[in-house]
Amino acid sequence: MRQDVPMPTTSHHPHEQVAAALRADILSGRLAPGEKLPGQRELGEKLGVAPNTVAQALRLLEEEGLVETAPRRRSRVLQPAAAMEVWLHEDGLFRPADSAGDGHTDLRRGDPGTDVPAVEALDLAPNAVLSVRQAVLLQAGAPWALQTLFTPEPLVVNSAEAVTVAPFAVGPLRREDSHTSSWGARPATAEECSLLKSKVGTAAFEIRRTGFTDERPTSYLLTVVRADRVTIRTRNAS
Template identity: 30%
Template structure:
């Protein structure tokens, strides 16, 4: 197997080993409390030196996926990856109460919260300009926040709103909005009727890695969503960077 890995991958061997073990833990092939393959077995599979294998285990320990029992080996830890259903969280709370994702987390025994980082007018990325049909240099409103599960930052959210829809509303204010931006737009006669999501795995930007406290060199799930209202008018666009070791997305068709 060592030759196979060398031919197919340009990754450092320690990253290959970490990826193999990580996939097994997240897929349930190595259940919580089960001993992971030994150094001898991993050497046979990857042809790796003892220190390289140890480096791979250290990566998994930093990610909270494995732990070492001195003299007994390395074991899989109960992982913290949560399943999110984006289609279930489109609409704002009807009574201006809790967001659906917060209520869903609490039903699972988790604590969930958001922290507003900033609110301001910016020239948005090209993808946002195209979604809103903005001309070059035209600004939109940006609201940035971090979402937490059990005090662990799990998602950096950037919400862009066309300036003509935000002006004169609480959306412009540098404070949290009860019921969120969606409630304000809905009350203005612009309810969310259709969402288009594009999801890709990418290496995090330095800002994303810092905000999410990424423990190792892991990708993030980048979810780009445009929300449309009456007459298919785009009313907001979001760039959501989700920590790859904490999230998976579920879609039912």
């Protein structure tokens, strides 16, 4: 880490300034993947802050997937998530242009729950209980989107199924014959940033998809995509 570069002053919080300085070094390559950082006390002395301030900064960077920390061990720099392209298909679903590193982490697998926008989109009574599937989508092990699927009918989920394809390919949703979508951009919530390993306030694309069968709404899919990592393309434009 270079010592002739002052810490950024865009934040009044010292730990965020420390995190910004370390983040800049990681993203620029001055701190290489696999490199171990100095201990918190030594790093604090170099940057002119207390060790607990360094510890707070490292927790932020760990949430963003930029460092790995462990008790009584020096923190290790991780490979930043690479930029990627995702295709929006005619069925309104997203698939990475390079499917070789596809993966997902299930958070909910057909658990009961409710959601006001989903209930309204599905034209159900207020507080209707829905079947909820939620997963973090991965590319080469790094998260790029959070998907939450709501359906009035129970979902039977096989852990090997790809979230963006099944359960649309099997079960009661396979008969969907149309859909509508709405798009927006906003800052990701704190919970979304934690799940997507992005820094707080990262911009996100939000896509809300309602699927229909015989003009009856049968599914509601919320997809939150990391805008700092993902370029979304269609067959006609990006």
